[in-house]
Amino acid sequence: MKLVFTHPHHFAVANVRNQLAQRGIACELRNEFAAGALGELAPIDVWPELWVLDDRDYDIAQRWIEADQTQANGRDWYCGQCGELNAASFDHCWACQRERRLD
Incomplete structure (x- = not known):
């Protein structure tokens, strides 16, 4: 497994997970409920994370995320x-x- 995306907002990470799932890339969402540890841990350590399950999907997932982010900023x-x-x-x-x- 490889970390492919992280963001301070759960919605953004869940959205990327859904977009990758539609393209057949299996992912796991981690730190989904870690915000409760904020204060005990650094803020970036509790951000939701998206991990691809198959390392071979990492590069294509990165390209899809980058393309989607570019389009979203249009x-x-x-x-x-x-x-x-x-x-x-x-x-x-x-x-x-x-x-x-x-x-």
Whole structure:
């Protein structure tokens, strides 16, 4: 097992876990409930961690995470069907479920 991602917010780590699982990469979430030890341990030591179960998946997982983070830092977009504003990281409109078009 190798540590592939860590972040101070549990939601961010769980989101990456879900994205990797959709791509067939098995992961384990650790330190999920370690925040209770904050004060006894350094803050970074209680951050949730995501570990790939198969070391051979590590490099591809890193590439997917980097690509997803780059996309998430992009520009928000408006749906061509309903006009709703969506976050850059969304592939589908949250309101009408139309797939994002990059034209």
